[in-house]
Amino acid sequence: MKGPLSVMHFEHQYSVALYQLQTALQVIRSANKVPDIKQLSQLTGYSEEHILESMEFGTSSYLQHKSSFQ
DSSP: OOSHHHHHHHHHHHHHHHHHHHHHHHHHHHTTOOOOHHHHHHHHOOOHHHHHHHHHHOOTHHHHSHHHHO
C-alpha cells in the first residue's frame, strides 16, 4: 500500500498502541508503581520495539477520535 492511505494506516497502527499504552500506564500508576518497557510489553502484548515506535510515531488524535477508528 502506497500513498496517503498507507501513511494513515501506519499512524493508526501506532496510535492504537499508544492509546493502549497510556491506558496501561494509568492503571499501573494508580498502584503507585513506575513501569518499565518490559512490563508494558507484557501488559499490552506489544513488543518492546513496537512500544517505542508507538511512542515516537503514534498520535494522541486516536484518543480524541477513537470511535472513528473502530
